[in-house]
Amino acid sequence: MTDRRTVFFISDGTGLTAESLGHSLLSQFEGLAFRQVRIPFVDSPGKVEECIAQIRGARALDGVRPVVISTLVNPEVAARLREADALILDFFATFIAPLEAEFHARSSHAIGKSRKVATSLDYTNRIDAVNFTLAHDDGVSNVDLDQADIILVGVSRSGKTPTSLYLALQFGVRAANFPLIPEDFERKKLPDDLAHHREKLFGLSISPERLHRIREARRPNSTYSSPANCRYEIDAAQRMMTREGIQWLDSSTRSIEELSTAIMQMAKLERPSY
Amino acid sequence: MTDRRTVFFISDGTGLTAESLGHSLLSQFEGLAFRQVRIPFVDSPGKVEECIAQIRGARALDGVRPVVISTLVNPEVAARLREADALILDFFATFIAPLEAEFHARSSHAIGKSRKVATSLDYTNRIDAVNFTLAHDDGVSNVDLDQADIILVGVSRSGKTPTSLYLALQFGVRAANFPLIPEDFERKKLPDDLAHHREKLFGLSISPERLHRIREARRPNSTYSSPANCRYEIDAAQRMMTREGIQWLDSSTRSIEELSTAIMQMAKLERPSY
Numbered sequence: 001m002t003d004r005r006t007v008f009f010i011s012d013g014t015g016l017t018a019e020s021l022g023h024s025l026l027s028q029f030e031g032l033a034f035r036q037v038r039i040p041f042v043d044s045p046g047k048v049e050e051c052i053a054q055i056r057g058a059r060a061l062d063g064v065r066p067v068v069i070s071t072l073v074n075p076e077v078a079a080r081l082r083e084a085d086a087l088i089l090d091f092f093a094t095f096i097a098p099l100e101a102e103f104h105a106r107s108s109h110a111i112g113k114s115r116k117v118a119t120s121l122d123y124t125n126r127i128d129a130v131n132f133t134l135a136h137d138d139g140v141s142n143v144d145l146d147q148a149d150i151i152l153v154g155v156s157r158s159g160k161t162p163t164s165l166y167l168a169l170q171f172g173v174r175a176a177n178f179p180l181i182p183e184d185f186e187r188k189k190l191p192d193d194l195a196h197h198r199e200k201l202f203g204l205s206i207s208p209e210r211l212h213r214i215r216e217a218r219r220p221n222s223t224y225s226s227p228a229n230c231r232y233e234i235d236a237a238q239r240m241m242t243r244e245g246i247q248w249l250d251s252s253t254r255s256i257e258e259l260s261t262a263i264m265q266m267a268k269l270e271r272p273s274y
Numbered sequence: 275m276t277d278r279r280t281v282f283f284i285s286d287g288t289g290l291t292a293e294s295l296g297h298s299l300l301s302q303f304e305g306l307a308f309r310q311v312r313i314p315f316v317d318s319p320g321k322v323e324e325c326i327a328q329i330r331g332a333r334a335l336d337g338v339r340p341v342v343i344s345t346l347v348n349p350e351v352a353a354r355l356r357e358a359d360a361l362i363l364d365f366f367a368t369f370i371a372p373l374e375a376e377f378h379a380r381s382s383h384a385i386g387k388s389r390k391v392a393t394s395l396d397y398t399n400r401i402d403a404v405n406f407t408l409a410h411d412d413g414v415s416n417v418d419l420d421q422a423d424i425i426l427v428g429v430s431r432s433g434k435t436p437t438s439l440y441l442a443l444q445f446g447v448r449a450a451n452f453p454l455i456p457e458d459f460e461r462k463k464l465p466d467d468l469a470h471h472r473e474k475l476f477g478l479s480i481s482p483e484r485l486h487r488i489r490e491a492r493r494p495n496s497t498y499s500s501p502a503n504c505r506y507e508i509d510a511a512q513r514m515m516t517r518e519g520i521q522w523l524d525s526s527t528r529s530i531e532e533l534s535t536a537i538m539q540m541a542k543l544e545r546p547s548y
Contacts, residue, residue: 005377013298013532014531014532014534014535015535016294016444016531016535016547017291017294017295017298019546019547020290020291020294020547021291021295021345021365023546024287024291024345024347024365024366025365025366025369025370025373026373028347028370028373028381028382028383029373029377029379029381029382030382031379032377032379036546037544038544038546038547040535040536040539041535041536041539067373067376071295071298073298073302087372087373087376089369089372089373091295091365092298092299094368095295095299095363096299096302098361098363099299099300099302099303099341099361099363102341102361103279103303103306105303105305105306107302107303108302108303108304109302122529123529124488126436126530127433127436127488130435130436130439134408134411134435137408159401161404161408162400162401162404162443165404165439165443166443169436169439169440169443169530170290214398214401255396255397255548256400256443256548257288257290257548258287258288260288261288261289261290261314261315262314262315265314265315270311270312272293272297272310272312273290273293273294273312274529274530274531
């Protein structure tokens with residue numbers, strides 16, 4: 001017997017939604033230990049039997065029945081899974097009925113309908129946004145900045161690149177990013193390329209301790225990574241952003257998802273996530 | 275009155291999980307029209323009152339009551355929201371009780387617990403993976419390929435870059451990618467740098483029509499983008515991947531999420547998504 005319980009996220013799609021919701025639920029139970037297993041693409045009788053075998057194995061190993069969090073659209077597959085010796089939390093079965101009653105309509109219960117279908121337009125939007133973001137990473141180009149939806153600014157290694165890429169991949173947002181560097185602070189002026197795009201500018205800041213650790217890993221024992229320089233740059237950048245009326249967030253205390261969603265909200269950009 | 279119904283995704287976090295599950299549920303109702311609104315970071319009495327006002331506005335505009343799909347952890351905020359004139363599908367309220375009974379434990383009902391907390395380790399993993407992926411995009415570098423978790427191969431514009439970035443951002447996977455080019459097909463050999471990493475290689479293919487459209491947008495009327503050349507390269511790449519025993523997927527019929535999840539599964543890489 002193990003001292004933890006196994007939780008399965010089972011879906012006929014990627015399972016990412018089931019996993020994400022499952023994480024939220026499990027994080028409410030502090031002090032309990034879980035082994036979390038995502039099983040995607042369970043869309044046939046053969047695959048559901050494999051799941052049931054895995055559940056049985058975990059049951060025997062852990063000594064307690066597993067939890068299954070599922071988003072299975074196909075009613076036959078979902079019904080077979082419910083026969084497993086586990087606590088089954090089935091999102092579709094739970095929520096589709098009240099929606100059918102509300103809409104006075106039957107759902108199609110069609111596998112694949114729930115998948116994020118890669119339509120040509122979706123795909124093109126996201127790829128275009130990723131290409132734009134890569135071409136405008138770290139101030140590499142000031143061409144076509146008027147086509148940017150958002151321009152992130154901040155000191156080197158404050159989290160601009162991953163946040164820009166997340167905005168592009170998740171929302172199809174064209175997110176450029178520009179570093180704020182010591183020369184900007186000495187001139188006490190934003191880089192000239194950015195002055196015309198004030199309304200698209202959002203800032204990232206970071207704690208001096210974290211910035212020092214990140215920079216130290218790249219350039220050990222340099223002026224660039226020194227605690228004093230990190231503190232100076234962050235302080236100067238925050239004063240510049242405040243002076244220029246640029247809203248900014250601290251990347252030390254928020255995840256990439258939270259930063260991206262909060263920036264979308266500040267920019268009043270409404271885009272569905274893919 | 276509008277001819278569609280408004281659906282709100284309301285969360286004290288990013289709302290991305292609620293939106294994702296909501297998309298799956300709504301896609302089951304073909305022929306119905308929805309306006310979908312995500313409201314993130316609803317974590318105070320003031321913000322829940324703003325939500326209720328928005329729900330009231332949508333009710334008046336649409337002539338039917340809205341649907342609210344919520345992942346609110348705070349019981350007071352959730353209880354106030356349930357007073358709105360809407361169909362409320364509340365994930366926490368629905369699923370936390372059976373988990374409490376199963377675990378013989380009380381949940382903490384703490385706001386912020388459900389957030390993907392940006393721990394130093396998480397952050398470092400993801401950033402390192404993104405940096406690795408950017409440094410190994412499009413065969414730009416063969417240095418440190420032994421540190422790659424996955425190496426994607428495929429013809430130019432088959433979807434390698436966005437899929438690699440998604441793997442890095444979502445799963446913290448170090449995903450390099452290498453183009454397969456006409457010289458490789460003429461030599462009938464994989465690029466030399468890749469031969470030592472056969473077990474990490476996974477392929478992407480794409481339909482000739484889509485590849486032609488994507489390439490045509492970048493280099494109109496070129497040999498590179500011509501239908502005949504696209505067909506030749508895809509055919510040659512598929513034969514090479516089959517010959518070399520490289521598993522491959524078609525990026526024309528799967529979303530970036532589906533490609534990434536399926537590649538993780540083929541590579542037997544188990545990583546929680548962030």
